[in-house]
Amino acid sequence: MRNYTLLLFAGLSLLWQGCSRGTAVPQTANNEEVTYSKSAAMSFRSKTLDRDTTLRVYIEMDVRREPGMTLEKFVNDFSFIYYIQADYNSKEVLYKRGLKPSLDAVRQNGPGTFGFTFEVPKLDMPTAVLFLDVADASSGQRTLHDVLLEFKPTRLSDSYGVFNLRTSFPYLRNHFSAEDTLRISSLKGTALEMVVTKYAYDFEAAASPMGAGNRNAPKVLPIDTTFTMRTNQPFVLTEPGLYLFREDTSRVQGMGLLVTDDRFPRMTQPKELLKPLIYISTRNEIKEISGNNAPKKTLDNYWLRLTSNNEGKARRSIRAYYRRVTTANQMFTSYKEGWKTDMGMIYIVLGLPDQVARTKEKEIWTYTQNPNFSEINFTFIRRPNQFLEDHYELVRYPEYEPIWYPIVEEWRSGIVDR
Secondary structure (H helix, E strand, O other), X not given: OEEOOOOOOOOOOOOEEOOOOOOOOOEEEOOOEEEEEOOOOEEEEEEEEEEOOEEEEEEEEEEXXXXXXXXXXXXXXXXXXXXXXXXXXXXXXXXXXXXXXXXXXXXXXXXXXXXXXXXXXXXXXXXXXXXXXXXXXXXXXXXXXXXXXXXOOOOHHHHEEEEOOOOOOOOOOOEEEOOOEEEEEEOOOOOOEEEEXXXXXXXXXXXXXXXXXXXXXXXXXXXXXXXXXXXXXXXEOOOOEEEEEEOXXXXXXXXXXXXXXXXXXXXXXXXXHHHHXXXXXXXXXXXXXXXXXXXXXXXXXXXXXXXOOOHHHHHHHHHHHHHHHHHHHXXXXXXXXXXXXXXXXXXXXXXXXXXXXXXXXXXXEEXXXXXXXXXXXXXXXXXXXXXXXOOEEEOOOXXXXXXXXXXXXXXXXXXXXX
């Protein structure tokens, strides 16, 4: 699954994990990438599951152009065309079809959130890209969403999805509460006894954009427990942590599920709220935050000190900062919480990019509307790991320093309030 479409550009709800992302009216650049602006009123999540001769594609859309949109209005207003190309840089359309989901075929998953599914034929190639062209008759807007297709499944997540007990529509995220009752199933109905490994490790926050990445991450994660679990059977993971589901112990890759407390993606406890401050803090402040015995007092003093005891400015800064932390958790949570990821760090400090360009191998965020610089690009390289396919790492450069620190200083001065 993939915890985002890409950026919920007009609002703050996206998610990228086993899901793919996309938004806004795109354009091709140099015939090598698809580019998205942040003006869209829609965001997407998606997942595919293997069905022998076809792939089933699951789409979930957040529609923010009007409050209280009904299921009937969604069905009346939206129509879809999808086409398949060999890659992002291909000009040849290999397959194309129109879609107009019926009222019975669409599900409403929440306020303004709608899901539907369709099948695409398997083509004689290992992978391809599906582009879903979305037309909104009411607003006249068109939006494109891209989905990577794996015609020859190689990972467990290509064939298995995480479901609840009541629906046949899988979760398009990989983080769950310890109270959720889940089941892992394939569309083929295959029964499998999976090996489940729980890891006891609290991942660190992302390293500075100017640094060389996290050098302290262990090469081997400490194992907490290992047990087996059958597919198609309900289960509850009662202990928070990172779980890896595999077909057997000889497989390195599997499906990663992050189990969190029931407040996630929000953070409400002072001890937890202190941790994301690492991105805007000095070394001495980080040392103070890490070694405190009174987190509530430390948190209050931190923001009041930054705002020269201006309580109104402190409240505005707190709301803005933790709103971004929550959104980062919604959008970027992978095998670790979204605020700890490279994308989460950049989003928290700089907000939504003005433009996103994506290929199969990387994603580039471009910021232009900032008084501190004319334009800056952040490149994230796609690096699959044993937990998920869509893990992205920032390419770090020392040259970011004269741009990064003035923006951090705006947070510390109480200038950023949204």
